[in-house]
Amino acid sequence: MKNSKMKSMAIKKKEKEKKEEEEEPMSPTGRMMLAPKFNIFIILFMGYYSKIDPILFKKCIHQTLLKHPRFSSILVASGASFRWRRTAVDLDRHIFVPDVAAAAESPDEFVAEYASRLSVIPMESAAKPLWEFHVLNVKTSDAEAVVVMKIHHSLGDGVSLVALTHACSRKIDDPASLPVLPLPSKKRREGGGRGLLKLIWMVVLILFYTLVDVAAFVSTLLFLRDVKTPVGAGRGVRLSRKRFAHRIVSLEDVKFIKNAMNVSVNDVVLGVTEAGLSRYLNSIYVKNRGKGGENNEKSSNCLPKNLGIRSTVVFNLRPSPTIEDLAEMLEKEELNGMWGNVVAIVLLPFTIALQDDPLTYIRKAKSTMDRKKLSLAHQCACITMKLTTSFFGIKAAARLTRAVFRNTTFTFSNVMGPAEEVNLFGHHLRYIAPSVCGFPQSLIIHYQSYNDKIIISIGADEKLISNPDQLCDDLVKSLQNVKEAVKQRALASASLDYC
Incomplete structure (x- = not known):
């Protein structure tokens, strides 16, 4: 019996050693994200309804996240080659519970300052896996406690990482069950007798829009740069501290606008972003011209005419894994080819102007997105980066990618979250707000849905945008203005029908 037990222990020890010695090559995109001057980290804020029990939190991390191969691997460099090597993880080196006594006077500012410092603190890739949690048991205006997660983007693209977070969560009323994610809306296929003519016209549009977008992308790589604005990045912005x-806001408000205008949620948040940025930039131009004061900011239009900027949108080309797939992957501790950074870049134009009718922003956003959906430029961009990597190496591909970000103004993203509130790492989650640091732009605007809410998250260079809260407020105000305009239009329509 004793020999049998010792044999079993020896087998387990061998399996553990074998696991630690396993190596897997790093993907080209992952290597690019570790290139000099392009070291990208995700900063994830998780607000909770209760104080965090560090012991329970660690236990849940051990039972879920540590089963993911990427979160239990270190980077091993051999010349120009990088590989993931499985290793034993010491959670005390990844989960920190700092003293929050200094947060008594201004808890929101304490959390913001803490996260801002994290944006410039390096993480040694050879010392430990590239992620860590910071448990801040301080009551803010939105939560009883906040956990800030810092994770290197080379571990996975944003959509996969958010999906992984969901796979680590459980239903509030049924701790054994996974939460429900909203399904993407499917458009109805319209029939018709002119199918061939429609198909030919569609092919013409796809070719035309693809050629236009490819030309714009190549021009951006080489020389085309956005006009300078108060939110445009300067030199060295990648190294500067970020403010978050x-x-x-209510998801129902967004859906109300969506249904009333027959658009998508993405169209709504895109239009709101253009409206909010226009409002924010106008207030800066007003102040710069010496017309300070609240009344002037609301009534004066000091925006330059024909002011256009562009946003980069980075999205996953690989089919997004479902929560069930990721949960199975965690159980088996195998990636099964469903992980990594397989991404493309799309350039979105924004017209910065104050519109008399707030609904104009939504209509323009829909027109832009409808056109982008007919373009294959993102596929061409992905192929370009792959070819550049193959023929000229990672540094050349990173240099081109930096050029895209450097020559545009900001990054925009919109990700769906669970359709219900969840228990994440042993505690009831109130909100989740992702952002990014370490890339050559001064601003990222991210929308994250969760239950009946949408979280608008801003990451900004503190030198250029010292008060990102004002931009947040302008985005919220713009959403309210669009909602009120929709209501007024509905009332006017009902009045005409009555007459």
Whole structure:
């Protein structure tokens, strides 16, 4: 019996050693994200309804996240080659519970300052896996406690990492069950007798829009740069500290606008972003011209005419894994080819102007997105980066990617979250607000849905945008203005029908 037990222990020890010695090559995109001057980290804020029990939190991390191969691997460099090597993880080196006594006077500012410092603190890739949690048991305006997660983007693309977070969560009323994610809306296929003519016209549009977008992308790589604005990045912005802010708004308000205008949720948040940026930039131009004061900011239009900027949108080309797939992957501790950074870049134009009718922003956003959906430029961009990597190496591909970000103004993203509130790492989650640091732009605007809420999350260079809370407020105000305009239009329509 004793020999049998010793044999079993020896087998387990061998399996553990074998696991630690396993190596897997790093993907080209992952290597690019570790290139000099392009070291990208995700900063994830998780607000909770209760104080965090560090012991329970660690236990849940051990039972879920540590089963993911990427979160239990270190980077091993051999010349120009990088590989993931499985290793034993010491959670005490990844989960920190700092003293929060200094947060008594201004808890929101304490959390913001803490996260801002994290944006410039390096993480040694050879010392430990590239992620860590910071548990801040301080009551803020939105939560009883906040956990800030810092994770290197080379571990996975944003959509996969958010999906992984969901796979680590459980239903509030059924701790054994996974939460429900909203399904993407499917468009109805319209029939018709002119199918061939429609198909030919569609092919013409796809070719035309693809050629236009490819030309714009190549021009951006080589020389085309956005006009300078108060939110445009300067030299060295990648190394500067970032400030983070967020606001929680009603998802029902967004859906109300969506249904009333027959558009998508993405169209709504895109239009709101253009409206909010226009409002924010106008207030800066007003102040710069010596017309300070609240009344002037609301009534004066000091925006330059024909002011256009562009946003980069980075999205996953690989089919997004489902929560069930990721949960199975965690159980088996195998990636099964469903992980990594397989991404493309799309350039979105924004017209910065104050519109008399707030609904104009939504209509323009829909027109832009409808056109982008007919373009294959993102596929061409992905192929370009792959060819560049193959023929000229990672540094050349990173240089081109930096050029895209450097020559545009900001990054925009919109990700769906669970359709219900969840228990994440042993505690009831109130909100989740992701952002990014370490890339050559001064601003990222991210929308994250969760239950009946949408969290607007801002990451900004503190030198250029010292008060990202104002931009958050302008985005919220723009959403309210669009909602009120929709209501007024509905009332006017009902009045005409009555007459």
